Each structure stands twice: as structure tokens, then as C-alpha cells.
Amino acid sequence: MPELPEVETIRRDLAEQVIGLTISAIQVLDDRVIRNCSARQFCRQCLGKTITTVTRRGKAIVIQFSPPGYAIIQPMMTGHLVYDPVGEKVTDRDTKIVFTLSNQSRLNYNDQRLFGRIQYVDDLKKIEFFRHIGPEPLEKEFTVDWLKLNLEKRSGPIKSLLMNQHFIAGIGNIYASEILFRSRISPRRSARRLKREEIALLHRATVDILKEAVSLRGTSMRNYRDLSSTKGNFMNRIKVYGREQEKCLQCKTPITKIVQAGRSTFYCKRCQR
Ligand SMILES: [Zn+2]
Numbered sequence: 388m389p390e391l392p393e394v395e396t397i398r399r400d401l402a403e404q405v406i407g408l409t410i411s412a413i414q415v416l417d418d419r420v421i422r423n424c425s426a427r428q429f430c431r432q433c434l435g436k437t438i439t440t441v442t443r444r445g446k447a448i449v450i451q452f453s454p455p456g457y458a459i460i461q462p463m464m465t466g467h468l469v470y471d472p473v474g475e476k477v478t479d480r481d482t483k484i485v486f487t488l489s490n491q492s493r494l495n496y497n498d499q500r501l502f503g504r505i506q507y508v509d510d511l512k513k514i515e516f517f518r519h520i521g522p523e524p525l526e527k528e529f530t531v532d533w534l535k536l537n538l539e540k541r542s543g544p545i546k547s548l549l550m551n552q553h554f555i556a557g558i559g560n561i562y563a564s565e566i567l568f569r570s571r572i573s574p575r576r577s578a579r580r581l582k583r584e585e586i587a588l589l590h591r592a593t594v595d596i597l598k599e600a601v602s603l604r605g606t607s608m609r610n611y612r613d614l615s616s617t618k619g620n621f622m623n624r625i626k627v628y629g630r631e632q633e634k635c636l637q638c639k640t641p642i643t644k645i646v647q648a649g650r651s652t653f654y655c656k657r658c659q660r
Pocket residue numbers: 635636637638639640655656657658659
């Protein structure tokens with residue numbers, strides 16, 4: 388699933404290509420990806436509108452229009468945006484929506500298994516998910532003090548909490564494992580029992596890893612690709628995720644895989660305490 392670095396990569400590329408362009412046609416090939424209105428309503432709301440900004444909140448992309456309105460794209464497990472600057476690429480069987488823009492370029496939304504979702508709203512407060520989402524880890528609001536104060540209120544293991552979008556936005560399974568490895572904290576540790584110095588390490592690792600991953604255009608584990616269908620480069624920096632039984636790159640102990648809240652966690656029993 389694309390996490391913060393992958394969605395941010397898509398957002399930046401998209402902003403470079405589409406800001407200032409107007410949506411001149413929309414072809415809905417499968418209306419099941421549109422979640423909060425009919426395909427006809429969705430097209431009527433978006434058509435003729437100009438894209439003014441492309442922002443991100445957690446793992447969602449927010450396209451803002453003029454006249455005012457927003458299209459929110461949540462790629463989830465399988466959603467994928469493909470930008471075609473010359474408007475010639477043929478759609479494939481996974482293409483669900485084709486947006487034709489005023490310079491004849493096209494933006495396709497592909498989604499093989501229909502896990503992703505697209506919504507149109509006139510007010511972002513109408514998106515339920517945005518009302519309860521936690522702070523952005525790369526914004527100023529995410530500080531060591533905030534983290535300490537809020538970890539104290541939470542029970543349960545730190546790994547599951549890092550992935551909880553109500554607690555903090557944008558982190559999923561890959562980066563939660565990598566952040567904990569760099570912090571040298573076991574994923575099984577209780578969130579509220581972390582010590583002040585561990586929280587400072589956790590904060591540092593969260594910011595550093597997410598920034599590095601954004602600068603390397605994300606991680607391509609299974610199906611993530613950027614707007615031009617290219618893989619991300621953070622793969623080469625992965626230390627624990629998906630490396631079960633392989634040697635820890637620091638101490639050579641085999642990496643352990645456990646399941647927490649139904650998700651796989653990878654860690655080094657020796658390096659992470
Ligand atoms: Zn180790």
C-alpha cells in the first residue's frame with residue numbers, strides 16, 4: 388500500500404503536470420471506485436473545473452478546483468494514477484476513470500482490485516477520514532513533546548500505534564518496521580512505557596526515514612509505481628521489512644517476523660529492545 392512517501396511522490400509529480408489545467412472530459416469505465424455520489428454527479432461536479440492545487444493528507448491526494456471543489460483520491464492497496472502527457476496511451480483493463488485535461492493530456496485512475504476510492508466534495512469537512520486523522524509527521528506540529536504526551540495516553544504495542552491513522556498520518560507497515568529498527572525499539576513494546584530518550588529517537592527516526600524515502604521517491608515492494616509507472620528507490624535502504632530469516636545488516640541475527648493486529652512485523656530481536 389502506498390504510504391506517505393509514495394503518495395507524496397505522486398502528489399509532487401501531479402502538481403508539476405496538472406496545475407492550471409482544466410478537466411475537459413471524464414470517462415468513467417467502472418463507477419465502483421466513486422464512493423460518495425453517482426458517476427454522473429461526479430462528472431458533472433468536476434467537468435470544466437480548473438486544478439488549482441494538489442495537496443496530500445495522510446495517504447490521500449486532494450485535488451482542489453476552481454470554481455471551488457475537491458476530488459479526493461485514496462489509492463489504498465491497489466489504486467494507481469498514470470499520467471499520459473500526450474494523451475495517446477490506451478487504457479487497460481484496470482483503468483477505471485480517464486480524465487482528459489485542457490492540453491489533451493490524460494490522467495488515468497487504475498485500480499485492479501477496486502480497493503481505492505475517489506470522492507468529490509465541496510467541503511473537506513465532509514470527508515469523514517479527515518475529521519479523525521492524526522498530525523502529519525513531516526509538519527511542525529509533530530514534535531517530541533507531542534509524541535511523548537500522546538504516547539502516554541495509549542495502550543497497545545508501538546508498532547500498531549504508528550500505523551494507526553488516527554494517531555499519526557501516513558505511516559503504514561513498511562515504514563513502521565523501518566522506523567522502529569532505526570530507533571532500536573522492539574515493535575512489541577507498550578507505547579505508553581517508552582522512555583523519554585527512546586521517544587526522542589523514535590521521533591528523529593520517523594522524520595528522517597520519511598524524508599529520505601520521499602527524496603528517493605518511495606519504496607516499490609509489490610505494485611507501487613509513480614505517475615510515469617517507475618519504481619521508487621527506497622527499496623535499497625530497507626533494513627528489516629520483508630527480510631524474514633535474512634541476516635540483520637547490523638548484527639547478523641536472523642530477522643524475526645511476527646503478526647501484530649493482523650499485519651506482519653519484521654524486526655531484529657537483538658538490535659531492538
Ligand atoms: Zn540486529
